[in-house]
Amino acid sequence: MDEIDIGYLIRLIAAGAIPVLFAITLHEVAHGWVAHKLGDSTAKMLGRLTVNPLRHIDPVGTVALPLGMLVFSMLTIGQPFAFGWAKPIPVNTRNLRQPRRDMAIVAIAGPLANFLMAVFWVLMLAVFAYAIPDENIGDGFITMARIGLVFNLVLLVLNLLPIPPLDGGRVLAGLVPRSVADLLDRIEPYGFPILIGLMLLGVLDRVMWPVIDVLYSLLIDIIV
Helix, strand or coil: CCCCCCCHHHHHHHHHHHHHHHHHHHHHHHHHHHHHHCCCCCCHCCCCCCCCHCCCEEEEEEHHHHHEEEECCCCCCCEECCCCCCCCCCCHHHCCCHHHHHHHHHHHHHHHHHHHHHHHHHHHHHHHHHHHCHHHHHHHHHHHHHHHHHHHHHHHHCCCCCCCHHHHHHHHHCCCHHHHHHHHHHHHHHHHHHHHHHHCCCHHHHHHHHHHHHHHHHHHHHHH
Protein backbone atom coordinates (compact mmCIF):
# COMPACT_ATOMS: atom_id res chain seq x y z
CA MET A 1 0.00 0.00 0.00
CA ASP A 2 1.16 3.53 -0.77
CA GLU A 3 1.40 6.20 1.89
CA ILE A 4 -1.25 8.91 1.85
CA ASP A 5 -0.32 12.53 1.22
CA ILE A 6 -2.09 13.94 4.30
CA GLY A 7 -2.05 17.49 2.99
CA TYR A 8 -3.63 16.42 -0.30
CA LEU A 9 -6.25 14.36 1.56
CA ILE A 10 -7.19 17.34 3.77
CA ARG A 11 -7.51 19.61 0.72
CA LEU A 12 -9.65 16.98 -0.98
CA ILE A 13 -11.98 16.67 2.01
CA ALA A 14 -12.25 20.47 2.33
CA ALA A 15 -13.07 20.87 -1.37
CA GLY A 16 -15.50 17.96 -1.40
CA ALA A 17 -17.45 18.61 1.81
CA ILE A 18 -20.02 20.97 0.28
CA PRO A 19 -20.75 19.10 -2.97
CA VAL A 20 -20.86 15.70 -1.23
CA LEU A 21 -23.20 16.88 1.55
CA PHE A 22 -25.59 18.49 -0.90
CA ALA A 23 -25.44 15.58 -3.35
CA ILE A 24 -26.64 13.25 -0.61
CA THR A 25 -29.04 15.75 1.00
CA LEU A 26 -30.83 16.93 -2.15
CA HIS A 27 -31.16 13.34 -3.34
CA GLU A 28 -33.26 12.58 -0.27
CA VAL A 29 -35.15 15.89 -0.35
CA ALA A 30 -36.16 15.14 -3.95
CA HIS A 31 -37.72 11.86 -2.80
CA GLY A 32 -39.68 13.62 -0.07
CA TRP A 33 -40.76 16.55 -2.23
CA VAL A 34 -42.13 14.30 -4.97
CA ALA A 35 -43.83 12.05 -2.40
CA HIS A 36 -45.49 15.15 -0.93
CA LYS A 37 -46.73 16.19 -4.39
CA LEU A 38 -48.15 12.69 -4.88
CA GLY A 39 -50.10 12.68 -1.62
CA ASP A 40 -47.74 11.61 1.18
CA SER A 41 -46.73 14.40 3.57
CA THR A 42 -44.75 12.18 5.98
CA ALA A 43 -41.39 13.76 5.12
CA LYS A 44 -42.83 17.27 5.42
CA MET A 45 -44.36 16.54 8.83
CA LEU A 46 -41.00 15.23 10.05
CA GLY A 47 -39.20 18.37 8.87
CA ARG A 48 -37.20 16.55 6.21
CA LEU A 49 -38.11 18.80 3.26
CA THR A 50 -35.18 21.10 3.98
CA VAL A 51 -31.79 21.59 2.37
CA ASN A 52 -30.18 21.80 5.83
CA PRO A 53 -27.76 18.83 5.74
CA LEU A 54 -27.94 18.43 9.51
CA ARG A 55 -31.51 17.12 9.13
CA HIS A 56 -30.34 14.35 6.81
CA ILE A 57 -26.89 13.27 8.01
CA ASP A 58 -26.44 9.59 8.75
CA PRO A 59 -23.30 9.05 10.90
CA VAL A 60 -22.31 5.96 8.93
CA GLY A 61 -23.53 6.68 5.41
CA THR A 62 -22.79 10.41 5.29
CA VAL A 63 -19.59 10.60 7.34
CA ALA A 64 -17.83 7.34 8.25
CA LEU A 65 -18.30 5.39 5.00
CA PRO A 66 -17.31 8.16 2.53
CA LEU A 67 -14.25 9.10 4.61
CA GLY A 68 -13.28 5.45 5.05
CA MET A 69 -13.68 4.72 1.34
CA LEU A 70 -11.70 7.83 0.46
CA VAL A 71 -8.74 6.77 2.63
CA PHE A 72 -8.97 3.13 1.49
CA SER A 73 -9.11 4.03 -2.21
CA MET A 74 -6.14 6.37 -1.83
CA LEU A 75 -4.15 3.60 -0.15
CA THR A 76 -5.07 0.85 -2.59
CA ILE A 77 -5.53 2.40 -6.03
CA GLY A 78 -4.00 5.82 -5.49
CA GLN A 79 -7.18 7.56 -6.67
CA PRO A 80 -9.96 9.04 -4.52
CA PHE A 81 -13.31 7.23 -4.69
CA ALA A 82 -16.28 7.25 -2.33
CA PHE A 83 -20.04 7.09 -2.14
CA GLY A 84 -22.54 7.38 0.68
CA TRP A 85 -26.10 8.08 1.70
CA ALA A 86 -28.19 10.24 4.02
CA LYS A 87 -30.95 9.13 6.37
CA PRO A 88 -33.62 7.72 4.04
CA ILE A 89 -36.70 9.87 3.55
CA PRO A 90 -39.74 8.06 5.00
CA VAL A 91 -42.55 7.44 2.51
CA ASN A 92 -45.91 5.97 3.51
CA THR A 93 -47.12 4.23 0.36
CA ARG A 94 -50.68 4.04 1.72
CA ASN A 95 -50.94 7.81 1.23
CA LEU A 96 -49.93 7.64 -2.43
CA ARG A 97 -52.74 7.73 -4.99
CA GLN A 98 -51.36 4.85 -7.06
CA PRO A 99 -48.78 3.22 -4.74
CA ARG A 100 -46.75 1.14 -7.23
CA ARG A 101 -46.59 3.78 -9.94
CA ASP A 102 -46.11 6.69 -7.55
CA MET A 103 -43.37 4.90 -5.58
CA ALA A 104 -41.45 4.42 -8.84
CA ILE A 105 -41.80 8.16 -9.52
CA VAL A 106 -40.63 8.98 -5.98
CA ALA A 107 -37.65 6.66 -6.45
CA ILE A 108 -36.51 8.16 -9.76
CA ALA A 109 -36.60 11.68 -8.26
CA GLY A 110 -33.38 11.07 -6.29
CA PRO A 111 -31.18 10.09 -9.26
CA LEU A 112 -32.77 12.89 -11.31
CA ALA A 113 -31.73 15.37 -8.59
CA ASN A 114 -28.17 14.02 -8.82
CA PHE A 115 -28.18 14.47 -12.60
CA LEU A 116 -29.31 18.08 -12.24
CA MET A 117 -26.60 18.68 -9.65
CA ALA A 118 -24.02 17.13 -11.99
CA VAL A 119 -25.12 19.64 -14.65
CA PHE A 120 -24.85 22.45 -12.08
CA TRP A 121 -21.30 21.45 -11.11
CA VAL A 122 -20.11 21.15 -14.69
CA LEU A 123 -21.46 24.68 -15.28
CA MET A 124 -19.57 25.82 -12.18
CA LEU A 125 -16.47 24.08 -13.52
CA ALA A 126 -16.66 26.28 -16.61
CA VAL A 127 -17.32 29.41 -14.53
CA PHE A 128 -14.44 28.73 -12.12
CA ALA A 129 -12.03 27.91 -14.95
CA TYR A 130 -12.67 31.17 -16.78
CA ALA A 131 -13.70 33.63 -14.06
CA ILE A 132 -11.03 33.15 -11.37
CA PRO A 133 -7.69 34.54 -12.53
CA ASP A 134 -5.71 33.48 -9.44
CA GLU A 135 -4.52 29.94 -10.19
CA ASN A 136 -4.14 28.91 -6.54
CA ILE A 137 -7.68 30.00 -5.65
CA GLY A 138 -9.10 28.70 -8.92
CA ASP A 139 -7.61 25.23 -8.44
CA GLY A 140 -9.52 24.79 -5.18
CA PHE A 141 -12.86 25.76 -6.71
CA ILE A 142 -12.19 23.65 -9.82
CA THR A 143 -11.46 20.66 -7.57
CA MET A 144 -14.75 21.31 -5.73
CA ALA A 145 -16.66 21.39 -9.03
CA ARG A 146 -15.00 18.19 -10.30
CA ILE A 147 -15.81 16.38 -7.06
CA GLY A 148 -19.41 17.60 -7.28
CA LEU A 149 -19.67 16.41 -10.87
CA VAL A 150 -18.13 12.98 -10.32
CA PHE A 151 -19.81 12.29 -6.96
CA ASN A 152 -23.26 13.11 -8.33
CA LEU A 153 -22.66 10.89 -11.36
CA VAL A 154 -21.56 8.06 -9.05
CA LEU A 155 -24.77 8.44 -6.99
CA LEU A 156 -26.85 8.68 -10.17
CA VAL A 157 -25.48 5.47 -11.72
CA LEU A 158 -25.25 3.57 -8.42
CA ASN A 159 -28.84 4.34 -7.44
CA LEU A 160 -30.19 3.34 -10.85
CA LEU A 161 -28.87 -0.21 -10.49
CA PRO A 162 -31.94 -2.49 -10.42
CA ILE A 163 -31.14 -3.88 -6.99
CA PRO A 164 -33.61 -3.21 -4.16
CA PRO A 165 -33.53 -1.14 -1.97
CA LEU A 166 -31.67 1.12 -4.41
CA ASP A 167 -33.87 3.52 -6.36
CA GLY A 168 -33.43 1.48 -9.53
CA GLY A 169 -34.91 -1.53 -7.75
CA ARG A 170 -37.95 0.49 -6.68
CA VAL A 171 -38.40 1.89 -10.20
CA LEU A 172 -38.20 -1.64 -11.60
CA ALA A 173 -40.76 -2.84 -9.05
CA GLY A 174 -43.18 -0.21 -10.33
CA LEU A 175 -42.80 -1.32 -13.94
CA VAL A 176 -42.86 -5.13 -13.80
CA PRO A 177 -45.80 -7.48 -13.13
CA ARG A 178 -46.90 -7.84 -9.53
CA SER A 179 -45.36 -11.32 -9.18
CA VAL A 180 -41.92 -9.98 -10.15
CA ALA A 181 -42.37 -6.97 -7.86
CA ASP A 182 -43.12 -9.36 -4.97
CA LEU A 183 -39.87 -11.21 -5.75
CA LEU A 184 -37.96 -7.92 -5.64
CA ASP A 185 -39.56 -7.17 -2.27
CA ARG A 186 -38.25 -10.51 -0.95
CA ILE A 187 -34.76 -9.71 -2.25
CA GLU A 188 -34.69 -6.24 -0.64
CA PRO A 189 -33.37 -7.31 2.82
CA TYR A 190 -30.32 -8.79 1.05
CA GLY A 191 -29.78 -5.83 -1.29
CA PHE A 192 -26.90 -4.19 0.55
CA PRO A 193 -24.98 -7.44 1.16
CA ILE A 194 -25.40 -8.17 -2.57
CA LEU A 195 -24.12 -4.69 -3.39
CA ILE A 196 -21.09 -5.06 -1.09
CA GLY A 197 -20.34 -8.47 -2.61
CA LEU A 198 -20.44 -7.03 -6.12
CA MET A 199 -18.16 -4.21 -5.01
CA LEU A 200 -15.61 -6.57 -3.43
CA LEU A 201 -15.62 -8.77 -6.55
CA GLY A 202 -14.97 -5.75 -8.75
CA VAL A 203 -18.23 -6.23 -10.65
CA LEU A 204 -19.59 -2.87 -9.50
CA ASP A 205 -16.60 -1.00 -10.92
CA ARG A 206 -16.86 -2.76 -14.29
CA VAL A 207 -20.57 -1.97 -14.55
CA MET A 208 -20.59 1.59 -13.22
CA TRP A 209 -17.43 3.30 -14.45
CA PRO A 210 -18.00 2.93 -18.21
CA VAL A 211 -21.40 4.62 -17.77
CA ILE A 212 -19.96 7.31 -15.47
CA ASP A 213 -17.13 7.99 -17.95
CA VAL A 214 -19.59 8.40 -20.84
CA LEU A 215 -21.82 10.79 -18.87
CA TYR A 216 -18.80 12.75 -17.64
CA SER A 217 -17.42 13.14 -21.16
CA LEU A 218 -20.81 14.14 -22.57
CA LEU A 219 -21.37 16.83 -19.95
CA ILE A 220 -17.85 18.19 -20.31
CA ASP A 221 -18.04 18.22 -24.12
CA ILE A 222 -21.47 19.87 -24.20
CA ILE A 223 -20.99 22.52 -21.52
CA VAL A 224 -17.32 23.29 -20.93
